[in-house]
């Protein structure tokens with residue numbers, strides 16, 4: 001029991017060191033998963049203790065990228081949860097059509113699968129030209145992959161199936177070219193996109209949005225941090241703007257619950273109240 | 276004097292529904308100990324387990340939600356395609372981290388986080404299944420001083436999972452489903 005406690009102290013010190021040295025703040029991420037992932041990092045990188053890992057991290061900047069790879073989870077799919085994108089298409093797009101110009105923020109965009117899903121959907125609905133998309137993440141590798149838009153060909157079948165289930169009006173194959181086991185998405189899909197390094201933990205609001213989609217990011221945060229991020233979304237959304245969360249994320253346990261109304265309840269799509 | 280525990284964690288795979296049908300419906304409506312359950316199910320299986328057992332059980336049965344405080348007398352199922360973990364403040368959290376031993380939800384992930392949160396006040400049970408998930412987690416529970424139980428492989432629909440758990444934890448109590456049900460009925464909330 002005593003040994004366990006020491007390990008927890010070491011992990012807290014490691015996270016504190018990571019923050020003070022590199023300004024990446026994982027101190028309020030959901031503890032149980034952070035601990036699991038740091039254990040994996042420690043074992044796979046061959047450190048005897050978290051203190052040893054911390055020492056190396058503080059003195060060798062090259063360790064930062066490796067550790068971030070463990071601490072941020074890069075699991076994504078195009079049109080992940082097709083029913084979510086169907087609801088965006090059927091319930092949110094009709095409202096968005098009434099605006100002459102639009103801003104959409106994909107927060108925690110990972111390697112870009114969610115972003116491309118939105119751009120394709122907006123192109124199909126004739127809204128792409130009037131929309132500016134912001135795609136943000138804290139993981140540089142992931143942002144690089146998002147900008148490249150190249151995915152393994154063996155994932156395309158699932159993406160295609162998801163796209164079809166989401167009510168897709170075109171064929172996904174219209175948007176990529178395949179070569180050498182990779183599918184490379186067309187650069188025209190990036191014309192309206194700004195990629196940027198932005199943390200929901202330490203950075204501020206940067207533009208007024210009509211739609212924010214932040215999926216499967218908040219589950220990694222503790223409740224205080226979820227509140228901070230939801231506050232950020234609230235402040236950046238325009239009057240009656242829309243917020244979409246992941247299928248297992250909800251506003252239920254948050255202080256901001258009163259600022260949002262359900263738009264499509266089952267899909268975790270909310271609309272900002274007018275006050 | 277019966278045993279007491281702050282929580283019970285259960286892991287099951289192939290044959291899980293039949294096995295849990297012997298255990299969960301046998302618990303009375305005023306049963307207090309919360310239960311956290313991982314069953315391996317296909318990712319697109321939309322949370323029907325909780326519904327199925329809610330209909331059969333006296334206790335409250337729900338699918339776990341992220342950051343939900345754990346309530347007494349409630350059995351929580353991990354949602355399909357998410358890991359279920361226990362936080363130190365005894366709330367639940369979900370994660371879409373990579374599958375562990377090809378499984379998401381993973382029994383090991385639940386058991387290890389629960390061992391951390393509850394220490395010795397935990398009962399962990401590995402039931403039927405055709406893989407080795409749960410063995411590592413059961414050892415973590417044992418190391419933290421918790422009580423560990425495994426369904427006897429001979430009576431199990433699939434014996435690999437309980438057999439792996441026993442190999443990893445030779446001190447585990449091995450019981451039939453009926454014995455496990457009777458044992459749990461006597462457990463009180465710490």
Ligand SMILES: C[S@@+](CC[C@H](N)C(=O)[O-])C[C@H]1O[C@@H](n2cnc3c(N)ncnc32)[C@H](O)[C@@H]1O
Nearest residue numbers: 072075076108110138139199200201215216217
């Ligand atoms: C599981 S992925 C989700 C990807 C995509 N949104 C989806 O649902 O398919 C989580 C992403 O959140 C990012 N992330 C983690 N902490 C973050 C933070 N503080 N600010 C912004 N993004 C963060 C990770 O780098 C990762 O790319």
